[in-house]
Amino acid sequence: MCGIAGYVGSGDVVATILSLLLELQHRGQESAGIAIATTDGIIHNIVGKGLVIEALNGSGLSKLYNLSKVFGGIGHVRYATSGGYMDSQAQPVVVGNDEYAIAVAFNGTIANYLQLAKEFELKGFEGDTAVLAKVLLRLARELGNDIVEALKVLPNYVIGGYSIAVLTSEPRLVIARDPRGFRPLAVSISSGELLVASETSALDALGVANWREVLPGEVMSCDGHSVEFTRSSISTPVSPCIFEYVYFSRPDSIFNGVSVYVARVRMGEELAQVAPANGDVVIPVPDSGRAAAIGFSKASRIPLEEGIVINKYVGRGFIAPPVIRDMISKLKYGFVKSSIDGRRVILVDDSIVRGTTMRSLVCKLKSFGAIEVHVRVASPPYRYPCFMGIDIASRAELLAWRVAGVRDIAKSIEADSVGYNTISGLLKAVGLPLVCHACFTGLYPFKGLSVDELEKMFIR
Numbered sequence: 023m024c025g026i027a028g029y030v031g032s033g034d035v036v037a038t039i040l041s042l043l044l045e046l047q048h049r050g051q052e053s054a055g056i057a058i059a060t061t062d063g064i065i066h067n068i069v070g071k072g073l074v075i076e077a078l079n080g081s082g083l084s085k086l087y088n089l090s091k092v093f094g095g096i097g098h099v100r101y102a103t104s105g106g107y108m109d110s111q112a113q114p115v116v117v118g119n120d121e122y123a124i125a126v127a128f129n130g131t132i133a134n135y136l137q138l139a140k141e142f143e144l145k146g147f148e149g150d151t152a153v154l155a156k157v158l159l160r161l162a163r164e165l166g167n168d169i170v171e172a173l174k175v176l177p178n179y180v181i182g183g184y185s186i187a188v189l190t191s192e193p194r195l196v197i198a199r200d201p202r203g204f205r206p207l208a209v210s211i212s213s214g215e216l217l218v219a220s221e222t223s224a225l226d227a228l229g230v231a232n233w234r235e236v237l238p239g240e241v242m243s244c245d246g247h248s249v250e251f252t253r254s255s256i257s258t259p260v261s262p263c264i265f266e267y268v269y270f271s272r273p274d275s276i277f278n279g280v281s282v283y284v285a286r287v288r289m290g291e292e293l294a295q296v297a298p299a300n301g302d303v304v305i306p307v308p309d310s311g312r313a314a315a316i317g318f319s320k321a322s323r324i325p326l327e328e329g330i331v332i333n334k335y336v337g338r339g340f341i342a343p344p345v346i347r348d349m350i351s352k353l354k355y356g357f358v359k360s361s362i363d364g365r366r367v368i369l370v371d372d373s374i375v376r377g378t379t380m381r382s383l384v385c386k387l388k389s390f391g392a393i394e395v396h397v398r399v400a401s402p403p404y405r406y407p408c409f410m411g412i413d414i415a416s417r418a419e420l421l422a423w424r425v426a427g428v429r430d431i432a433k434s435i436e437a438d439s440v441g442y443n444t445i446s447g448l449l450k451a452v453g454l455p456l457v458c459h460a461c462f463t464g465l466y467p468f469k470g471l472s473v474d475e476l477e478k479m480f481i482r
């Protein structure tokens with residue numbers, strides 16, 4: 023997943039980027055980084071392990087704060103989808119030399135990074151970030167140190183999805199979204215200022231009212247005086263990620279003009295129609311199941327109550343490295359006995375991916391006195407891996423792929439029943455004509471590439 027941020031303007035560059043990263047923390051918790059370019063052509067970079075508050079502090083941050091002749095900067099919070107976990111691939115990544123250098127922060131996955139590394143004869147890299155940065159630098163050099171032209175032709179080389187911010191030593195801040203527009207990116211341009219964030223909610227939080235979403239395939243370049251707009255040279259149907267609405271994005275964000283919160287409530291309403299359940303109370307899995315539970319409760323007229331309390335300090339289990347995912351799923355939740363005891367609980371969540379969290383929640387609800395637990399899921403069964411920005415590279419990790427049929431899934435998570443939304447219910451809830459839904463259907467938006475070929479291509 024990951025979150026990216028950027029700022030060029032007369033305000034406090036470091037503080038602005040830090041604020042944006044804090045607002046994007048839900049998109050990545052493994053590492054964070056900031057790169058600052060000064061007008062004398064030097065890029066200063068700090069990265070660290072963990073949350074923004076842990077990763078970006080101390081002498082490194084003071085150094086950035088004390089820089090003079092600051093042009094602007096970019097920032098990143100990381101959720102690993104390629105390469106090692108934690109800080110091994112922290113971004114921004116800086117490549118180049120004294121003559122011309124770039125710092126790269128991106129959100130997505132480059133599924134064919136191993137082939138690219140071979141084609142461009144790259145050595146000594148780990149994961150797709152370094153490959154992407156080195157390929158971009160090479161393309162820019164071949165095109166006269168022109169990063170805009172490099173970003174325009176990049177889609178001809180890449181299989182995967184990306185929203186990207188590139189800071190150059192010229193200095194210049196350039197941002198782009200891949201032509202299919204898998205991942206979100208928003209920008210605000212006003213009187214010599216440019217603010218960039220993965221989600222609109224981060225810009226709202228900073229009181230920026232005049233933002234707009236970067237269009238799929240759009241490339242924007244800011245040199246501190248003016249902003250130039252252009253488009254990538256490839257034309258293809260758009261396919262924004264539907265899972266951004268299901269889980270990734272904050273409910274107060276807008277993606278492709280659609281409110282994430284409204285889409286989630288509608289998912290719950292659709293779910294109540296296609297997978298009704300007999301119960302006494304609707305309980306959301308916090309936080310990402312809450313809006314869908316509101317919709318389910320509204321449509322079914324079964325009262326909604328909070329029965330699960332989240333411990334926000336242990337982080338998002340889904341985007342945690344595997345080694346601590348189980349621990350998080352055990353420690354993350356508390357239970358309100360009065361909402362649960364002696365009741366038939368309808369437990370609503372946004373999705374079931376690996377099943378780790380759901381099994382533990384169902385067992386806990388029963389131990390707190392639920393007489394039945396009926397799990398209802400706002401999206402269809404998640405059966406296929408993602409190669410465009412989620413850390414699931416193999417079908418073997420997915421509960422709905424391993425276990426056929428809802429009865430067996432219910433058995434495996436120890437629920438009395440399980441019901442899913444349908445793909446048409448999900449599409450109706452989001453209301454966009456073209457989206458990527460490959461993790462539910464296996465229909466990847468890359469012509470001629472099947473899941474088998476993509477799995478072989480992308481080695482994590």
Ligand code: SF4
Nearest residue numbers: 263264265408458461
């Ligand atoms: S496969 Fe799923 S998670 Fe990946 S981009 Fe498509 S909709 Fe999003």
